[in-house]
Amino acid sequence: MRKNKNKNNLMILIFFLVQFQILLSFTFSLTPDGLSLLSLKSAVDQDSAGSAFSDWNEDEATPCRWSGISCMNITGYPDPRVVGIAISGKNLRGYIPSELGTLLFLRRLNLHSNNFHGSIPSQLFNATSLHSIFLYGNNLSGPVPPSICTLPRIQNLDLSNNSLSGEIPGVLKKCKQLQRLILARNKISGEIPTGIWSDMENLVQLDLSSNELSGPIPDDIGDLKSLSGTLNFSSNHLSGKLPKSLGDLPVTVSFDLRHNNLSGKIPETGSFSNQGPTAFLDNPLLCGFPLQKPCRNTAQSSPGRPNSARESNNGPPKKGLSPGVIILISFADAAGVAFIGLIIVYIYWKKKDNANGCSCTGKRKFGDNEKTHLCSCPCVGSFGNEDSEMEDHDKAESGKGGGGGGDLVAIDKGFTFELDELLRASAYVLGKSGLGIVYKVVLGNGVPVAVRRLGEGGDQRYKEFAAEVQAIGKVKHPNIVKLRAYYWAPDEKLLISDFVSNGNLGTALRGRNGQPSTSLSWATRLRIAKGTARGLAYLHECSPRKFVHGDIKPSNILVDNEFQPHISDFGLNRLISITGNNPSSGGFIGGALPYLQSVQTEKTNNYRAPEARVPGSRPTQKWDVYSFGVILLELLTGKSPELSPTTSTSVEVPDLVRWVRKGFEEENPLSDMVDPMLLQEVHAKKEVIAAFHVALACTEADPEIRPRMKTISENLERIGT
Incomplete structure (x- = not known):
């Protein structure tokens, strides 16, 4: 009996020794770093761990x-x-x-x-x-x-x-x-x-x-x-x-x-x-500046100079101004008024002389050698023909009534042709968006222009429409599409602007079939980024109304044959709201082709800032900053925010911005994020990294943390110089 009992105890002891040896073999097979990491797994509540530690196997040799x-x-x-x-x-x-x-x-x-x-x-x-x-x-x-x-x-x-x-x-x-x-x-x-x-x-x-x-x-x-x-x-x-x-x-x-x-x-x-x-x-x-809140003179309330209320309570009031001083002040006021009157008369006659020299009647020739100063900083450039604004306004006002007629109003001094010439010209549909159908119209002199049809409504809001168009027309910058004229009639509203010949940035990046482009070098992409930043900085800081674009995306950045960017479509949302019409409802422009039903509407706009996706929110300049940052990331990575930036079936990052941020936080190799086309230009590595930092600053979630476009443009200008 005792012999069997001892035998059972021995078997139990052998069993525990084997288990202990197995446990030791599992434990000591893991590196010291792995053992330290297991403390993190143990410190987390298991009901919240989910799949975070599902592959943290303790029996592996390395973590x-x-x-x-x-x-x-x-x-x-x-x-x-x-x-x-x-x-x-x-x-x-x-x-x-x-x-x-x-x-x-x-x-x-x-x-x-x-x-x-x-x-x-x-x-x-x-x-x-x-x-x-x-x-x-x-x-x-x-x-x-x-x-x-x-x-x-x-x-x-x-x-x-x-x-x-x-x-x-x-x-x-x-x-x-x-x-x-x-x-x-x-x-x-x-x-x-x-x-x-x-x-x-x-x-x-x-x-x-x-x-x-x-x-x-x-x-x-x-x-x-x-x-x-x-x-x-x-x-x-x-x-x-x-x-x-x-x-x-x-x-x-x-x-x-x-x-x-x-x-x-x-x-x-x-x-x-x-x-x-x-x-x-x-x-x-x-x-003080820039709050436009004047600073009060604190000397009047200083302890050594009692105010008038204190004087009235503590003693007789001080005597008023002497008659001589009053007469002197009156004389100075009269002289000042007379001087201001002389200035007004001078300006009036100068404007009249200018009007006689070149009236704004829509008879100017498009394509005259008008020189626009290139901008070394966002605020350099001219605002256009301000003197003729009221004359254009009055002419269109007189021509818009009656029997359904309208008038072609030139905004730019270098622009002229007859309305009949526009309506008879050959026209081709370029595309359609929520801001109207766009046609390419070739004039009789062979010069192409872009004509946007806004629709038929809003005939009771002409003055408001004209004021908006005139403000847009004053914007002159080499990286912004120039508005040349507009046509107003009860049954038609048209905007005529320069035609940019090489498509838009979206096509340049992805081709017409959506495939990545192989022609955009780093120097070209940097040129596009710098030019776009200069144009936006001008809109924000120097344009007459400090414009907000509100819809910056590659399809709204046109490129010419030298791949210089030209921002288009700014200010058009306001014009559409004034006309109160659906601009894509059909119709013709003279000999224009009908709207092509095969033209597809654009995808959901993933270039918008997070706060811009809230219904009812009003556009701000920081919207444009975020959108520009997404475009800059697209130029750098070659990946569109419309598509998943990875090919993994379990995508953790739903958009391009978060994907890039995660890559920098985890210090992934630059080759994992940048467009492979750019890796062939080894000398550009430092420039690419600098541009990445600019883009990440633009795409901060908090709009107040994002820098101004002026700052962004200055930072980009330093890259590659």
Whole structure:
């Protein structure tokens, strides 16, 4: 009996020894880096893990084939070492384990857009190879760890959209290699530390917006000479005057200081002169340019000079002006009025002389040698024939009534032919969109023009229509299609503009059959990007109405035979709303071909900014900035946002912008993102990377963070020069 019992105990012992040996063989078959990574898997709630760790098999020898893990062979080590963790957007709940700090060769930690909570462990910064930490979009709390700057190679730190609190640590001055510091949308309080920014000579992006910061803006912020893009301090409690040193920042930097308690006059020197009014909104005590809010003279309310109310209460009022002074003032006023009257008379006769020299009756010859100054900056160029605007207006007004007749109104001095010539000319359908049918019309002198038919409605809103057309016609820029004339009648509305001979950018990129083009070199693409940016900057900054295009996409960027871009279709949405008609409802222009039913409508517009896709939203200039950024990405990658940028059956990135951003966050090889056609031009690699950074700045999700088109154009002009 006892013998059998001993035998059973021995069998049980052997069983446990075998199991323990198997367990040890499984455990110790995994590399130390793999064991450290298992701590992350254990720190995540299993019910939120989903498929994020489905292939993290503990019985493998190396974790390098696990999802989200990248490795590299390191000299002196037999096994590949973990250099990257990228598990983002998985809605993982849990905490960040301190064991990740044992990954000595970890360079990139990307856990953004999850639901990690708790504080950032200080032991994480024992991984001294870290240069990029992306933890934004979680629920992390506690202070910003001061030990971050013990990382000698840290370049990118994005902790935005969390619940971090406390103050900004002054030891950040030791992060001399830091390029991007993004702490936006947290609960960080206290003052912005002073005396640290001059040491951060490599910082290119600083975003402290949407926190609880108070106090003044430090003077040494102006020492950030490498800064680019947007300096964002918006939505805090900052107070005091704007330091003049901010004007020492690079001219390409845009300010976002909205929603604070800043006060005093906005300086007009240096970078301040390049800022728009939106940079300073919702600071009630700020005044001066560009807010167009005058600064009051504070001397009247100073302690040494009592105001009139105080005088009336404390003693007899002061005597009024003497009769001599009153007479002198009256004489000065009369002289001023007389001088202004002389100026008005002079301008009137000068306009009359100009009108006699070249009237605006629609009799001018199209194709005259009119010289348009090429722009070295967005604001160079002329606005066109302003003197003849009222004459054109009156002529069309007189010709639009009666028995259904109309009139051809020339906007440009170099344009003339008879209406009958237009209506009899040969016409060919170029295409159709929501903004009307477009025809190519060849005039009697052999010169082609583009004619857009807007429809038949809106005959009661002529004055409004004419004002809009005149404003569009004043825009003159080499990279914008020129509107030459318009025709108004109760049953027809036409716009006549220059004909650009080489199609549009969409066709140039993808060909007429939708296949990628092989003819666009990097130099050509850069030329198209620069020209388009110049044209948009002109529309935004220098056109009479500071136009917003609102529908920038490749089909609206025409290219000529030298592949110079020409922006078309700006301002037409407003004209369509005035006519109140469906422009594609059919009809003819003289000898024009009928509308071809085979012309397909355009695909869903994926070039629009996220906020532009909200029903009822009004177009802004930042819409155009985002759309331009998508086009620039298309020029760089050769991929259309209309199509999936990958061939994988499990696509995680639904659009081109997110696909490129993910590639840069994970530091994928440039060859994985750029158009293969551009890889043949090795010398252009640095230029391509610089253009990528411009495009990513344009496509920021927050419209206020996106730079102005003027800044974008200036940055592009520096590439390749």
